[in-house]
Amino acid sequence: MDAAPQVGGLADAVFDYAQEDPDRVVLGRKDAEGQWHDVTSAQFRDEVLALAKGLLAHGVRFGDRVALMSRTRYEWTLFDFAVWTVGAHSVPIYPTSSAEQVFWMLHDSEVTACMVEHEDHSMTVGSVIDRLPQLKRLWQLDAGAVAELNAAGAHIDDEVVHRHRRAVTPDSMATVIYTSGTTGRPKGCVITHANFMFETDTLITRWEPVFHSKPGDEAATLLFLPLAHVFGRMVEIAAIRGRVKLGHQPVLQAKALLPDLVAFRPTFILAVPYILEKIYNAAHRRAEVDGKTGPFEKAVDVAVRYAEAMEHRAFGLGPGPSAGLRMQHQFFEKMVYGKVRDAMGGRVRHAMSGGSAMDRRLGLFFEGAGVTVFEGYGLTESSAAATANPPERTRYGTVGQPIPGTTVHIAEDGEVWLHGEHVFSGYLGDPKSTDAVLHDGWLATGDLGALDEDGYLTITGRKKEILVTSGGKSVSPVGLEERVRAHPLVNQCIVVGNDRPYIAALVTVDQEAVDHWLAMQDKAPLAPADLVRDPDLEMEVRRAVVAANTLVSQAESIRTFRILAHPFSEEHGLLTPSLKLKRKAIEAAYAVEVDALYH
Structure with missing residues (x-):
């Protein structure tokens, strides 16, 4: 996939999907009692259309900016696609942001309307609203915002919405994502529809086989990463474009997450190393409580050695696991590895990890336990992943090779530079900061790294750190x-x-x-x-x-x-x-x- 799409915007996928396969389940939605319900592509399209009408009725216009401040839940995805349907731009805001951070992002991006999750968020926005004359609307999800908007837009004709949607082009702005800012004020990264289309379609084309537990089953993923982060947004868009059933889980803690993994039963997950560490540590603690520390540690050692032998074979460096090692691996399959997979819902065979570096040994353990973790690397400025480990040749301890259509260059001082259709167009209203990182289409990442002889990237640190x-x-x-x-x-x-x-x-x-x-x-x-x-x-x-x-x-x-x-x-x-x-x-x-x- 070398070129960015030539027509349309991100919302088109919702309408195309519903027309081609109206009864296909596209999302899972959890009710107040904790039960999961299926949402078909036709239902989702109707909900997006109704919300888009409500946005128009409330004065949201083509090119306006709408802020979304919430944890990861179904309504975020609904709002995102409704905002894109009317040609507006969404501005994600972390639900934990302080009043000053919220003020800066709403002011800097000139937001005219804002969706928040609950009363606390309303209070945060309310505390700075007198300094935001351009902010005209504030909707609260837990106070019936969706029903209110749907009712307000009921009189608007479908065709009015579609006229807006058809006016969106790939080079239109889709979203302004603020960098989390380890240093200084957050900067707004302008991501276009084309940036996200290229990013998600490239990943779907290259990694689609790993979305499934086994060939032919329905692909499903539970999203628990924050949707205010570029990685979570990429997953949301890729699921809709790639026709993967998507569920949302708002709490990134193992205690809340693990029961939902078991209930939703995803076929693959996208995580940060922290979650994989928690799953491993929970299994280790359970073994200790059961008085089985010795066997568990032996199982870990066997999994790591087995995965290392498989890795060596993939790179032509060895024959693969010996007969003895295969027997030991088989022995621990039921006793340990199957239980680790059961804790993730039972169907997960693959995971993608990003956000920070994963320990090589942890990756090898999961591989040996039957869950291949593909580590990748990217930034908000590259619309998420720029490199990832390929499905057939994972090299643990690295962040993989450039995704198709991307080039990675290591500058003389060791800085990683990226080039591709997913690289952003700049920081909103900040040409000076943009010029500091964009050089003839190349993104200077600020990360230090090295490429090995097979083109796998290892991140070694940050220039500023x-x-x-x-x-x-x-x-x-x-x-x-x-x-x-x-x-x-x-x-x-x-x-x-x-x-x-x-x-x-x-x-x-x-x-x-x-x-x-x-x-x-x-x-x-x-x-x-x-x-x-x-x-x-x-x-x-x-x-x-x-x-x-x-x-x-x-x-x-x-x-x-x-x-x-x-x-x-x-x-x-x-x-x-x-x-x-x-x-x-x-x-x-x-x-x-x-x-x-x-x-």
Whole structure:
């Protein structure tokens, strides 16, 4: 797929689908009692059409901007496609955004109407509304917004809506997605209909076989990533364009997510490494409770060795698993691997992972347990994935090869540059920032990376995140942090040491895992303040640090660390909505603790 589509916009897929296959199930929708119901393509088209009429009746015009502020739920997808149907542009806003962030995004993008999920969001928007003279409409989902809009637009003729839809061209703006901003003010990335069409159609064409559990079954995915993030939006659009049944789950925590995976039974999922780590850790804890830690760890080892042997065979480096290894693998299939898959609903055989780097060993474990995880890489500015591991030759520990129609170039300083039809057209109203990252159609990503002899990309860090010690040693913190986080008791890790004599780290723990660990040792639960001084916990974290230090030279190694009583949270402004560390904010908030590491 080399060229961007020449006609139409993203909403056309909804209407084409309903005309060609009106009874096909396109979405799953959960009711207030938690039961899932099927929505056909004809039903979805009718709902989109009715909502589009309501938007027109409420004064939304072609080219207007409509903000969407909600968790991941069915109505977001409904609003997105209705907004695109009338030729307006949607502006996604994270539901956890502060009043000042909301003000900046609504003001910067000149939003005229806003959909929010509930009362708290209404209050947030309401607190800044006097500074937003252009904002004319505010709808609240939990207060009957959809019914209100449907009623308001009932008198409008279908043809009026279709005239708007037909006026949309591929180069029309589809959405303005604000970067989560680990540094400075969020910038609005302008993504066109063509950007998303190219991105989603390329992925569908290349990876369509992996959407299914087995050939011929109905493809289905449960979306639990935030729809305010480009990865979630890409999934939403790809599901409609690729005719994959789509469900929504608003809570990214394992406790809420795992029951819905079992109820919805997706055939593949799109996740961030954090979710895969949680699924693995839950299985490990269950084995400990059942007194089966030894067999579980043996099963993990067998899965990793089996997957590594399969990987070597795919790259012509070995014969594949030995007969003995195949027998061991078969032995653990029912006992361990099948149960891990059952926790994901039973039908998942493939997953796509992005957003941050995944530990190679974790990827190999899932592969050996019967779930192939395709790791990919991209940015908001590249409409999500620019590289991904190909279905037949996954190289764990890398983010794969360029997707078809994309070129990856490594600049002299190691920066990753991207070129392709999915690269955005610039930042809204900010030519200076646009010129800083776009060079003759090439996107300078700010990420550092390397290509191997087969064209697989490995991300090694971010240009802005390189630490330079007072001794002049440059250190990329990401690899160290990931290895420390691989320990089941560790939740987060931030490496510090800029302009300091050596590298050190702040570590937070996973409370659920720690409670389980204490119970397994017959120890009473500890308050967070006591936990950070527990010598046994310190010993466990030290092990994680020692393991991380094996990756680097002595000058780059973590010399000392501090365990913190509470995790870094989005609420306190220490994480971006996609769970990335806001380094400067964390170092400022924990300045006393950081100083103590050097005295």
